[in-house]
Amino acid sequence: MSGRTAVVLFTRDLRVHDHPALATACAAFDRVVPLYVLDPTLADHSPNRTRFLHQCLAALRDTLRGLGGDLVIRRGDPVAEAIRVAREVGAEGIGLSADVSRYAHRRERRLRAECDRHRLALRLFPGVTIVEPGALRPGGGDHYRVFTPYHRVWSGAQWRAELAAPRRVTLPDGVPVGRLPALPRGESPDAVVGGEAVGQRRLAQWSPTLHRYDDIHDDLAGDETSRLSPYLRFGCLSPLAVANRADDRGSPFVRQLCWRDFYYQVTAAFPEISAKAYRRGATEDWRYDAAALTAWSEGRTGMPIVDAGMRQLHAEGWMHNRARLITAGYLTKVLGLDWRPGLGVFSRWLLDGDVPNNSGNWQWVAGTGNDSRPYRGLNPVRQAERYDPDGGYVRRWVPELAAVAGKAVHQPWRLPPEVRRTLDYPPPLEVPDADPVWLR
Missing domain, CATH: 1.10.579.10 (DNA Cyclobutane Dipyrimidine Photolyase, subunit A, domain 3)
Structure with a gap:
């Protein structure tokens, strides 16, 4: 089988529009394996998110099939499974979107070590944030600790170009694509449905109110906020594409997207953010009831x-x-x-x-x-x-x-x-x- 093959490992980027890893692979390689690994380490933390995730995977598979490809599903350790799939299809390398959590960093380090061992290239791509977490640094520091100066620099930074979805995804012959997981029950009866198309519709329906965001976003009863956050969290929507839709870096709505980037660069520098106080000298005199x-x-x-x-x-x-x-x-x-x-x-x-x-x-x-x-x-x-x-x-x-x-x-x-x-x-x-x- 002639031609070049690459694997794109999906994680929290479950879309085809403005997906740098997928777009680059489809442009540079003859065949691309879009891969998602159901990781037992991340399972069962939230029934709501598990249901949303599985809806996103079903939607992504449908979209990729419409482009001539498919979403390959595996279960187990994402590093071991990605290497296994890459070797099975004779891939030259693996691409994935960079992330910032402690677990994501550990996964990246392990994947890099295994790729080196098996002589596979590994390339990390942007896409989870608008501005990459390490791109903006204050003088004398590794990250911004205060939002306002970060927002000032972030607003003037050069953003990467938004990428169109690939026109075609060509899967290698004979790759077992695997079965989608059964759709589990969530705990919240009125939870929204996951998927890129649903997120795109929500963005299109809500965006006419963007100019009113500063007036409506704190109105609890009015309930006119975008509700795009689940789609950003799972990467059904590109945060860059959402910001570009607003077309005004100074708008209050885009400022909220900047807060999102701000916390990503904080977490990249302080991965203990879920467990330890970030502020030096913080008093934690809590009572327990x-x-x-x-x-x-x-x-x-x-x-x-x-x-x-x-x-x-x-x-x-x-x-x-x-x-x-x-x-x-x-x-x-x-x-x-x-x-x-x-x-x-x-x-x-x-x-x-x-x-x-x-x-x-x-x-x-x-x-x-x-x-x-x-x-x-x-x-x-x-x-x-x-x-x-x-x-x-x-x-x-x-x-x-x-x-x-x-x-x-x-x-x-x-x-x-x-x-x-x-x-x-x-x-x-x-x-x-x-x-x-x-x-x-």
């Missing part, structure tokens, strides 16, 4: 805006970003509980849960991360009254309070006792050694 943590995770703290956010998380596998700040702030700054168990709850339920953004944002709220004002706190009642002024968000997710009129829905403990007894809603959790002024 299993009952309070359970009440928070189940959305029954007696603080309506917090319970609404946690119940949305359970139902949809997603939570409005403002609600994420409020719920995380309540756990750490009001209840005084460690951010790591909270991070674990989010990691289990969120479709978009990833190491850099999930961990970085939790540490920011807890005061252990990149916030330049680590001791700030978010008053949940004031936040609710500002971002859910009519109580629509709370009433949607906390039906016990659906009949409570006006702003009283945010402070049901102030209602007359005879009214409170009819609500079947718990009183606020007691917080030892705290002074919750909003309960007075």
